[in-house]
Amino acid sequence: MQCSYFDAGRCRSCTLMGQDYGIQLADKQAHCRDVLADFPMAWSEPVRSAESGFRNKAKMVVGGTVAAPTLGILDRAGHGVDLSDCGLYPVNLAATFAPLAAFITRAGLEPYDVPGRRGQLKYVIVTASPDGELMVRFVVRTAELLRRIRAELPWLREQLPTLAVVSANIHPEHKAVLEGSEEIVLTEQESLPMRVNGFGLHLRPRSFFQTNTAVAAALYRQATQWLDQIAPESVWDLYCGVGGFALHAAGPGRSVIGVETSSEAIASARRSAAEASVTEVEFVVGDAGKFAFGSAASTRDVPDLVIVNPPRRGIGPELAGWLESSGVRSVLYSSCRAESLARDLAAMPSLRPRRARLLDMFPQTDHYEVLVELRRD
Missing domain, CATH: 2.40.50.1070 (OB fold (Dihydrolipoamide Acetyltransferase, E2P))
Structure with missing residues (x-):
């Protein structure tokens, strides 16, 4: 992709502008694998994006x-x-x-x-x-x-x-x-339905949603495929946002709880679940860490699988420590920053990364998303 703004020096936000897209993607995959080199796992082919016109x-x-x-x-x-x-x-x-x-x-x-x-x-x-x-x-x-x-x-x-x-x-x-x-x-x-893989995810003005709808849909499909192979009966989706992972994970014989600090996002998630007639999911307003190791979790059984999709800083030592000691059998970790992901993985040595896939949410920049499956030894 060529950009006249970039060529004229008027905007340099897209740091990789003008570079061959195949090289961009290969370099991102190499960077991610290098950052996570201490954690051997199987890598799938990265998910490509359109080079232009991809932002929603x-x-x-x-x-x-x-x-x-x-x-x-x-x-x-x-x-x-x-x-x-x-x-x-x-x-x-x-x-x-x-x-x-x-x-x-x-x-x-x-x-x-x-x-x-x-x-x-x-x-x-x-x-x-x-x-x-x-x-x-x-x-x-x-x-x-x-x-x-x-x-x-x-x-x-x-x-x-x-x-x-x-x-x-x-x-x-x-x-x-x-x-x-x-x-x-x-x-x-009051909300904008973002139709993804058949779900109408309601986006309110201050709610977060991935800026690349096509690659977000691929991320949810990949997570769903791995979930179905693991076949957990209970799932927590921490940092659930407007409910994308939780709604994809829910189904007959599987209960799902989504947790998010934003009451606006939770209201959207509940509406999306109701419109899709998904009854196996519950959405809770709260902090992910406090829900996991605080009073909100004290009366609940530890789930079979936890999904985490944190901001760039990662889940941090407290939640990573809880996951390490909790007995949770599997984790799906969606990360937008490999360096914070590596720190979190190091804090959960009993949960071994098994496989990963990079998804290119942000062509023309060095940013990307990576989904990792962890299972307890």
Whole structure:
């Protein structure tokens, strides 16, 4: 894939841009195997991604002026760089950028000027579902803009007929974080169904979902295949998010509990389970570690298998220690950072890695996902 923004030095976010994709994939597999060299296991062929047009979400920094807004990133001086023609986005997602820029002008939404610390609109975040529906989030400093956004929403919905969910996130602080803690949904529909392998996974504005839908679907299929071969009767899905792994794992004769700190994500997971008529799964709001070794787990039997899909920092020594001593027979560990995975594996010597598969969620960068199956000796 070639990118004019990269070639011109305007954006260097994709550090591997211009490199042959086969070489990218081989280098990622080699890096992952090298980091995990202390843990011999069988490796499957990596899961490839489309080289371009694979992202289901665009997190666009708003810069420029009300009359001429930019959607993209900021340069080193804090000024907007428009990336509306970025090749990472599929056609239906890229088609939203021009109407959204026009909406900013129509509604008089002043872009936030980072160097000057003035203005209101910080980000526009757009998510496209596999069915073509859209969710748009406006990240603003104060709720003062809500009246203007609401007033122009009918126009925006005319321009984007598949627009299903619109929300405003209130982020008053001058900090290098994407969003604040308050989210105000401005449409009747509150969640975006992300149809994956036949499940409609409901994504609310602040819920996490993998940015590569096709590879996420492959990840769930691979986990399901290994689960069916192991045939556990009970499963815990820790860090369950909107319930992707848990819903794929559930079935006749197998009970599943999904645990996630986000009450919004759990509400989405419960709705998805109800719509799919999956009755063998229970979703619980809570911290993964506290659920495992705290009071929430004291009245429950230890499951046959645990799925963990933690953030980049990994599961950490406490949860790894609990898994090591718990008697859990099998673990499926989905990791987005091999270095933290290696630390966690070292803390669970009785749970031996048996097989692994790399999934390329993020072409043009050195990031990837890896799924590892562990079984107790």
